[in-house]
Amino acid sequence: MALVAGMRVGSRVLFRPWAWLPGAALGRKESAARGRVGARGFGSQRVLVEPDPAAGIAVMKLKSPPVNSLSLELLTEFVISLEKLENDKTFRGIILTSDCPGVFSAGLDLMEMCGKNPAHYAEYWKAVQELWLRLYLSNLVLIAAINGACPAGGCLISLTCDYRVLADNPKYVIGLNETLLGIVAPFWFKDTLVNTIGHRTSERALQLGILFPPAEALQVGMVDKVVPEDQVQSTALSVMAQWLSIPDHARQLTKNMMRKATADRLVKQRDSDIQNFVGFISRDSIQKSLQVYLGKLRQKKG
Numbered sequence: 269m270a271l272v273a274g275m276r277v278g279s280r281v282l283f284r285p286w287a288w289l290p291g292a293a294l295g296r297k298e299s300a301a302r303g304r305v306g307a308r309g310f311g312s313q314r315v316l317v318e319p320d321p322a323a324g325i326a327v328m329k330l331k332s333p334p335v336n337s338l339s340l341e342l343l344t345e346f347v348i349s350l351e352k353l354e355n356d357k358t359f360r361g362i363i364l365t366s367d368c369p370g371v372f373s374a375g376l377d378l379m380e381m382c383g384k385n386p387a388h389y390a391e392y393w394k395a396v397q398e399l400w401l402r403l404y405l406s407n408l409v410l411i412a413a414i415n416g417a418c419p420a421g422g423c424l425i426s427l428t429c430d431y432r433v434l435a436d437n438p439k440y441v442i443g444l445n446e447t448l449l450g451i452v453a454p455f456w457f458k459d460t461l462v463n464t465i466g467h468r469t470s471e472r473a474l475q476l477g478i479l480f481p482p483a484e485a486l487q488v489g490m491v492d493k494v495v496p497e498d499q500v501q502s503t504a505l506s507v508m509a510q511w512l513s514i515p516d517h518a519r520q521l522t523k524n525m526m527r528k529a530t531a532d533r534l535v536k537q538r539d540s541d542i543q544n545f546v547g548f549i550s551r552d553s554i555q556k557s558l559q560v561y562l563g564k565l566r567q568k569k570g
C-alpha cells in the first residue's frame with residue numbers, strides 16, 4: 269500500500285487529517301464508547317443515528333430542541349457520532365438531517381457566545397473548528413437533507429456536505445446571516461461559502477447577510493436540489509446511491525484534493541483563530557449586539 273501525504277491508499281479509510289490536530293484526541297470514556305456500529309440505532313441524547321449497514325449508510329438526525337442550536341454538548345456529541353461512523357468500514361455515507369420540525373439548525377448557540385468568560389469562548393470555538401474540520405474533510409459521502417431553516421452555523425454545516433437537498437418551503441431559508449447579528453463570519457466560513465457559490469455571490473450574500481429562500485438558494489448554488497418537503501429523505505437516498513456508485517478511493521482522493529487547502533488554512537492557524545474569536549466576541553459592543561438580537565428573537569413570540 270502506498271502512502272500519500274499520510275494517507276493510506278488501498279484501504280477504505282484514506283485520510284484522518286484531524287488525527288494529529290491538537291485537542292483532537294477523545295477522552296478515555298469516549299474512546300471506550302467507540303466500536304462497531306452494527307445494525308442497531310445508536311447515538312446520544314442530541315444526535316440520533318439510524319444505521320443501514322446493508323446499504324452502507326446512516327441517517328444522522330440532530331435532535332436538540334427547539335432549534336438544534338449548536339451548543340457545546342451538541343457539537344461534542346456530533347463529533348463522537350461522526351467518528352464512530354468514520355471508524356466503521358461498513359459505512360460509506362451519511363445523510364444529515366434534523367429531528368426538530370421546521371429547523372435544520374439555528375446555527376451556533378447564542379447562549380454559548382453571550383455573557384461567558386474567555387476560557388469558555390475558547391473551548392466553544394475550538395469545538396466549532398473541530399466539527400467543521402471533521403465534516404469538511406470527511407471520507408464519507410455526506411448528503412444534507414435540509415428539512416428546515418438553515419441560518420449561519422446551520423448553513424455552514426450543510427455546506428460541508430457533498431450535496432444539499434432542501435425542502436421547498438418559503439420558511440426554510442439558508443445562508444450566512446452573521447452580519448445581521450452584528451458579527452462577522454470567520455474566514456473559514458467565508459472560504460466554505462466561496463468554494464460553493466463563488467466569490468461575487470458570496471461577497472454580496474455575506475455582506476448583506478442574505479438568507480435565501482429555496483428557489484433563490486437553488487439559483488445561486490447554495491443547494492443542489494429543491495424538492496417537496498415529503499421527498500427530501502427519498503431524494504437524499506437516491507442522490508446517495510449515485511455518489512456511492514463511484515469507487516471510494518477515487519472519490520475520496522478527489523474530495524481531498526478539492527478541500528484540503530481550505531482546511532489547511534484553518535489548521536495552520538487554529539490558535540490565532542481562537543484568539544481572534546475570543547477577542548471579538550468579548551467586546552462590549554458585540555455582546556450588546558448579540559443581546560439585542562436575542563431580545564428580538566424572544567419578542568417575535570410575544
Ligand SMILES: CCCCC/C=C\C/C=C\CCC/C=C/C(=O)SCCNC(=O)CCNC(=O)[C@H](O)C(C)(C)COP(=O)(O)OP(=O)(O)OC[C@H]1O[C@@H](n2cnc3c(N)ncnc32)[C@H](O)[C@@H]1OP(=O)(O)O
Pocket residue numbers: 334335337338370371373374375376377378379417419420421422445446449451452453454544545548549562565566568569
Ligand atoms: C475582522 C475581525 C473578524 C474577527 C472574526 C473573528 C471571529 C468571528 C466571530 C464570530 C463568529 C460567530 C459566527 C456565528 C455563527 C452563528 O451561527 S450565530 C447564530 C445565528 N443564528 C440565527 O441567526 C438564527 C436565529 N434563530 C432564528 O432565526 C429562529 O429561531 C429559527 C431558527 C428560524 C426558528 O424559528 P422558530 O421555530 O420560530 O423558533 P424561535 O425563533 O421561537 O426560537 C425558539 C427558541 O430558540 C431560541 N434560539 C433560536 N436560535 C437560537 C440560537 N442560534 N442560539 C440560541 N438560542 C436560539 C429562541 O431565542 C427561542 O428561545 P425562547 O424559547 O424564546 O427562550
